[in-house]
Amino acid sequence: RQSPGLTRLVLTRAEEEFYGWVSVQKHLDEGYSEILKNLPFQSELYGGERSSRTIQQNLEGKMKPFPKHGIHFIEMDHIVRFTDPLYLPNDPTAMIVYPSERKSLGLAHGIHSLSRSNILRALTRLLFRGYSTQKNFMEGISEEELQDFYFDNRELGTDLEVFDPRNSNVGERAFMEGNLFTGHSDGMNNTVREVLEMPSHFVALPEPNEKPAKVRRRVSAIQRRKMRAEKERQERKLDSMDRSYGKANKKGPLESIADIYERPNRRLLSFKETLDLIAYMYSGGILRDRMYKFFVGKCGVAISREGTVVVDYSKIPKIERSCVERYFIEGTDLFFIGMPNMIKYLKKRTGPAQNEIVNVFIETSKRFDEPNEYIEQSELAFLAMIAQYSEALMVRFDTNENQIISNEEIWTYVYPVFRGFIHKMALEKYSRNLTDEGDVRSTFAFIVDHGKLPEGNFDLIKIWLNSLFHFDDSMNWDLSMDRGDIIKVFSAVVRASRDTDPKESSKEHLNAKTYEPDEVIYGP
Numbered sequence: 303r304q305s306p307g308l309t310r311l312v313l314t315r316a317e318e319e320f321y322g323w324v325s326v327q328k329h330l331d332e333g334y335s336e337i338l339k340n341l342p343f344q345s346e347l348y349g350g351e352r353s354s355r356t357i358q359q360n361l362e363g364k365m366k367p368f369p370k371h372g373i374h375f376i377e378m379d380h381i382v383r384f385t386d387p388l389y390l391p392n393d394p395t396a397m398i399v400y401p402s403e404r405k406s407l408g409l410a411h412g413i414h415s416l417s418r419s420n421i422l423r424a425l426t427r428l429l430f431r432g433y434s435t436q437k438n439f440m441e442g443i444s445e446e447e448l449q450d451f452y453f454d455n456r457e458l459g460t461d462l463e464v465f466d467p468r469n470s471n472v473g474e475r476a477f478m479e480g481n482l483f484t485g486h487s488d489g490m491n492n493t494v495r496e497v498l499e500m501p502s503h504f505v506a507l508p509e510p511n512e513k514p515a516k517v518r519r520r521v522s523a524i525q526r527r528k529m530r531a532e533k534e535r536q537e538r539k540l541d542s543m544d545r546s547y548g549k550a551n552k553k554g555p556l557e558s559i560a561d562i563y564e565r566p567n568r569r570l571l572s573f574k575e576t577l578d579l580i581a582y583m584y585s586g587g588i589l590r591d592r593m594y595k596f597f598v599g600k601c602g603v604a605i606s607r608e609g610t611v612v613v614d615y616s617k618i619p620k621i622e623r624s625c626v627e628r629y630f631i632e633g634t635d636l637f638f639i640g641m642p643n644m645i646k647y648l649k650k651r652t653g654p655a656q657n658e659i660v661n662v663f664i665e666t667s668k669r670f671d672e673p674n675e676y677i678e679q680s681e682l683a684f685l686a687m688i689a690q691y692s693e694a695l696m697v698r699f700d701t702n703e704n705q706i707i708s709n710e711e712i713w714t715y716v717y718p719v720f721r722g723f724i725h726k727m728a729l730e731k732y733s734r735n736l737t738d739e740g741d742v743r744s745t746f747a748f749i750v751d752h753g754k755l756p757e758g759n760f761d762l763i764k765i766w767l768n769s770l771f772h773f774d775d776s777m778n779w780d781l782s783m784d785r786g787d788i789i790k791v792f793s794a795v796v797r798a799s800r801d802t803d804p805k806e807s808s809k810e811h812l813n814a815k816t817y818e819p820d821e822v823i824y825g826p
Contacts, residue, residue, distance in 0.1 A: 333366025442570025449473030483691035484578035589686035601625035753790030
């Protein structure tokens with residue numbers, strides 16, 4: 303498939319985003335350079351890990367304030383005030399730790415962390431601007447639009463070894479993971495009742511006795527592209543951005559921008575969720591390379607019975623699964639460096655308990671259509687994502703930092719995030735519309751307690767009986783989760799959403815986009 307070329311509007315938007323990123327980075331560089339000149343330890347800036355952490359801590363809260371005008375500066379100010387720092391000066395992988403541990407580790411919104419966050423912000427804006435059909439494109443992106451992005455860029459992503467061409471539901475899965483497992487996830491809508499907004503991340507959804515909204519008609523990819531084309535034609539008439547710093551004019555006031563970014567919206571993948579998702583994906587790629595290098599050093603490459611090297615779809619050698627299992631714990635200090643509490647948890651477990659968790663990690667990351675005795679590089683990337691998602695949930699919902707998510711924390715914080723997924727899963731997997739709140743709670747409790755989705759009539763009967771005994775009082779349950787339990791729940795969710803066939807999605811995604819003939823200035 304060939305693209306008909308780039309339009310003037312697209313090039314203008316790309317230029318705006320580039321200059322927006324540059325203006326923010328220039329502000330960061332100028333602000334911190336002035337501060338560094340007055341610090342007594344400025345000569346130690348490149349003097350090692352300890353001095354870098356010291357500088358990072360001393361710069362926290364002392365940076366030059368962002369201007370009050372300009373959408374790009376407003377977004378960075380929002381990142382500083384409402385998101386957690388993810389990066390240390392000496393490591394590009396995400397650090398996922400408890401809030402009380404950040405200061406001792408030197409984890410703060412300093413020049414290094416904010417520079418990386420500025421790149422993530424620019425990538426998020428490009429994604430939203432290109433595919434979101436919302437009235438304000440920064441409000442978020444839908445599942446269908448994220449899937450469109452994957453299909454439009456699959457060939458390029460495959461050439462760059464970013465996408466696996468064997469997967470057909472990458473966009474759908476990324477949407478689910480971003481809404482459930484990131485550090486700022488606010489949950490998913492169920493497919494029956496649309497809940498567009500909540501006043502808080504942890505406020506329960508409307509009770510099911512309310513009149514349900516009509517089911518939205520699924521919009522095809524072609525129709526969405528037509529909607530985007532129409533939106534572009536309308537936007538061409540507006541001068542909403544000042545080219546210098548993205549400053550809005552009177553036609554587009556910025557007073558509500560921060561509210562849009564902070565407002566939970568379960569219908570879309572939001573700004574903060576996408577920031578986390580891209581950060582974890584980038585970090586997962588780095589951890590994948592570290593794991594692959596470590597295991598190849600320990601195990602070598604897999605050799606078939608015929609004496610040939612076993613390779614994956616891109617001709618990268620595979621590794622023996624048994625050897626990966628044997629050296630997995632030993633390598634965690636290297637490839638889980640951004641999750642120190644996960645390392646402690648895995649090493650504290652011994653014998654069968656430890657082997658069980660390692661096996662869940664590997665089984666969840668395995669492709670259904672690949673031989674079970676080998677591990678390929680792409681599976682190591684997903685294994686890294688599993689670890690990051692699990693740790694993000696633990697440090698977010700374990701509010702007293704005792705390494706356990708208690709029954710109260712589960713029902714107060716975790717359940718509101720996963721409630722919409724329970725509805726969606728029941729409807730799609732079992733063709734059941736859970737109209738009773740007790741059924742929803744009981745199904746959620748079953749997944750947490752057993753680490754799996756309901757299978758067969760026996761499990762469904764058990765859920766029904768539990769809903770009768772426990773009613774709507776969630777505190778009557780006795781649930782808890784450690785890191786191993788979270789990994790099992792994640793495994794169950796992934797298995798419910800992963801591809802069951804090496805199939806292509808509907809052909810509508812493969813239709814070429816429609817452009818106005820007079821807009822094309824580059825391309826065939």
